Amino acid sequence: METTVALLNGFSVALEPSKLMFCLIGVFLGTAVGVLPGIGPALTVALLLPVTFKLDPAGSLIMFAGIYYGGMYGGSTTAILLNAPGESASLATALEGSKMAKAGRGGPALATAAIGSFVAGLIATFGLAFLAPWLVEVAIKFGPWDYFALMIVAFVTVSATFGDSPLRGLTSLFLGITLGLVGIDKLTGQARLTFGVPELLNGVEVTTLAVGLFAVGEALYVASKRFRDPEEIIPIKGSLWMSKEDWKRSWAPWLRGTAFGFPIGALPAGGAEVPTFLSYSTERKLCKYPEEFGKGAIEGVAGPEAANNASAAGTLVPLLTLGLPTSATAAIMLAGFQQYGLNPGPLLFAEKPDLVWGLIASLFIANVMLVILNLPLIGLWVKLLAVPQPWLYAGILVFATMGTLAVNPSPVELGMLFLFGYLGYLMRRYDYPVAPMVVGLILGPMAEAQLRRALQISLGDPMILLENPISATLLGLAFVALVAPFVMKGLNRFKAAED
């Protein structure tokens, strides 16, 4: 009941004309940038963060929500029409979607993705609205040791469980944690790893790292292998709309995708890759026409796309209630909050209910706007896909520079952007995941602060981490998640040797 009232209050904030306008601009910009090939939602949010710099917090967070959902939607368009997923969560969509587009069914593929995202987004946002207050109640009782343990879980799952190699994932994470040390220590004022450079005293900006790794790194990487895989846009032929048969085959995958996406997204382990692939393989098993899979089955677009969107709303649960980002996009959203001196967590719900619930309400509105806007505007997005590659990447670099200069107009900051870009290129080249580094930079200092707070309370006794049931359980989980891939790998090798 309380939740309903809070949510209605939120709507009264989000439905103000100016807020609707911000939401609309966000949705539009998010889709436009997200459609560009190679740009996933994380990069979309990072690139557009400076645009919201001078707005009031409520307005810009609402715009943010629009950018987030718009970027997700744009990403699926690219995956379907270009077979170039901007992030791993759209991989499953690209599998069947691009086949459908090649078979002249690009319209229905886009439509089922859009409507599926809408359905999933709506249900998952309801889930968020009703789960969040409950989790806030739990989170209020969390001590610093519990937060520290949660962050360790996030560290491990982001870097060790996903990606091809735990070693490379952990390397990326530790580079991020090391970067997080740079600057003045908040508790004592000790300068760390600054080497006398005054610009480094404030630490490394999350947006600089994210834009460098994602945008500049991606541009360099694509340029380095320019002649090898020319991308081809598949023109949309035939009707845009879904037939009755398409509807009949889509609705159940949408719901199942949502059921996978939201809970997994809401876990601190998070991530959108697992639910999308779970949904893909489930649909493949349940489909009445299994022979169509691999040739363009609509279930294979409807399910994963719904799972993707639902998990995106799911990652907002730990982000808003605990201040814990579990994906690169969420990490950058957190940077967006911090830009206004806001710290997501139980306190934010108590202190700024208008803001939090306005944001949640605007997620609903963004969802509705997307489905109304995007199907008619699909022609425009397809034109954006046709921007010649040289201009596209030149434009992306211009945008990246602009964002960095808007936040901090100094050559040192630009130099860091460039260095991170080159590092991002090398990491892509040797198959190191870049997301753990961003998560490490943002969570590293938070974990340090919580650990030090915990040990101050316990007068320096580290056993406090293991004496509390919640933190002990979480640390145990983290340990299992860290060790499991290595053990499993050993098992695989054993099996392979047996064969």
Add this chain to the structure above:
Amino acid sequence: MTNEKLARGADRPALIVGVLLLALAGIVYYDASKQTITSNYGLGPTAMPYVACIGLVLLGLAHLFVAFRDGLPRPEAADKSALLWIIGGLIGLIACIAAGGGFVVAITILFACTARGFGRRALLADVAIGFVLGLVIFLVFAKLLTLLLPAGPLEHLFI
């Protein structure tokens, strides 16, 4: 190829990453050992650097180990000239901002060089596009968002 010869015993990229990680750990350790402020109770500001240092050492050693096993994934050959154009453009951008040349000129350099790196041959046209793009962005930021991007002689004509 000399590269092949070296690669026979160990995977060179993995060796390099391993050594760089150990070097980074050394820097972190050195910086932490030079710190003067300590905390009276609980953990001081040096604790976390030492944790990061231990992690980096372990990962560095693991890379050295991996270098003699599977190594890192082998990348395809890179298009060096494309990379050089874009890196050149980025360095030109930083130099231009550092020298006070202003945002518009810097963006022009970056845009034209990147487009050239991606294979366009119409350098003059790209210079013109980059210039207009830079100017529009500068004016939008200055007038609409009231945020002043780095201004040089050219920008001062407009504000």
